[in-house]
Amino acid sequence: MSRPSPKATRLPRVHTLSNGVRVVCDPIDGLETLALSVVAGRGARFEDEARSGWSHLLEHMVFKGAGARSARDIVEVIEAQGGQLNAATGYERTSFQVRALKGGLDLGSAVIADLVLRPTMDAGDLAREIHVVGQEIAEAADTPDDIVFEMAQAAAYAGQPLGRPILGTDASIAPATPGALADWRANIYAPDALIVTAAGAVDEDELLALVERDFGGASGQGPAVPTPPVFEGGAQSAVKALEQANLVFLLPAVGVRDEAYFALRLYAEILGGGMASRLFQEAREKRGLAYAVDAYSETYADAGLLGVFAGCAAKDAAELARVAAAEIQGMAAGVEAAELSRAKAQLKASMFMSRESPLARAEQAAGQVLLFGETLRPADLAGQIDAVTAADLEALGATMLAPGRCAVSVLGPRAALKAADAFRQALFG
Structure with a gap:
């Protein structure tokens, strides 16, 4: 060879x-x-x-x-x-x-x-x-x-x-x-x-x-690095004449520099990253509660969020909120080897496919230098993804749920507003 x-x-x-x-x-x-x-x-x-x-x-x-x-x-x-x-x-x-x-x-x-x-x-x-x-x-x-x-x-x-x-x-x-x-x-x-x-x-x-x-002739010094953000949590709801309710559920997570960063990415993928994900299968395929439902991670240098977005009929909003909460709790209780393997394959595929675009590679390099002071070898990143275990995901889930705080937004018909309390009650009682 x-x-x-x-x-x-x-x-x-x-x-x-x-x-x-x-x-x-x-x-x-x-x-x-x-x-x-x-x-x-x-x-x-x-x-x-x-x-x-x-x-x-x-x-x-x-x-x-x-x-x-x-x-x-x-x-x-x-x-x-x-x-x-x-x-x-x-x-x-x-x-x-x-x-x-x-x-x-x-x-x-x-x-x-x-x-x-x-x-x-x-x-x-x-x-x-x-x-x-x-x-x-x-x-x-x-x-x-x-x-x-x-x-x-x-x-x-x-x-x-x-x-x-x-x-x-x-x-x-x-x-x-x-x-x-x-x-x-x-x-x-x-x-x-x-x-x-x-x-x-x-x-x-x-x-x-x-x-x-x-x-080379540029000069000056920028402002100080911002203080780390604090996840406050709470709910923001608004009544609007829409055909569907729009829902977002958030939990505090980790930032890009945290060693659990890839665990967060995999957690979101298994929870709601594709058609084989838990949320898609339970909320859409099994229960028919929503056409659009997915999970995602939003990360900053020193903080992050686990999020779920869904669009559904107002009458189904509270039930969908309870399903989302149950799936988040289920993830914290354990994941199966097959779904973890699938999530790793999806995450690595996304990383390597993006490297076929010169613009994506240029942007990735800039982001890595800003965060870590150096560029990172794709094979090393793939190795970090492969190293994540089911126990790592369970530990991350426990960390995200431990503060007992979530953030919820609900936009749509009045009947959907009960989704905020339904999500919070289902997670924390």
């Missing part, structure tokens, strides 16, 4: 510029495209209540003009070379991404550097963009399966940054001025939290030279 070449197995290295910007290059043989990701390891979690939504507003504003380019120039120059430009704001990171043909690294780096370091911040553009984001906030409020998750998040982390919507509110974004937003940009896009990653048809020496050219 032939051995893989060192090049094929080499872990992408992390290079650090003198100002703290970190760089990772992940070449993939045989591709004619590349992905470039510039990630700032700060987002909505770093905001105080008065500036809630400013990170997302800033992400919008940098596209209104940056460097010598107008809003139209920014997108046209990328698209003229066959590329695509995008961005996203989360609680703990803000990401700017370019997908391009081979040879598009130079332009992609220059454009994103302008967005991150040299946005124009015109007052007229800001007034218009505040209005646009206000429409985005209104759209989310009109979308049941958006608002019900925001309600659950607010119940889980009441009064804390993780409990506020990433979009902010009309009241919190309205006071933003070009100067204040420029100061906020200098904080959350400071070089100590910037990671530049590229994957696909890329060359490491070229990438390092371009990042030094485009980001």
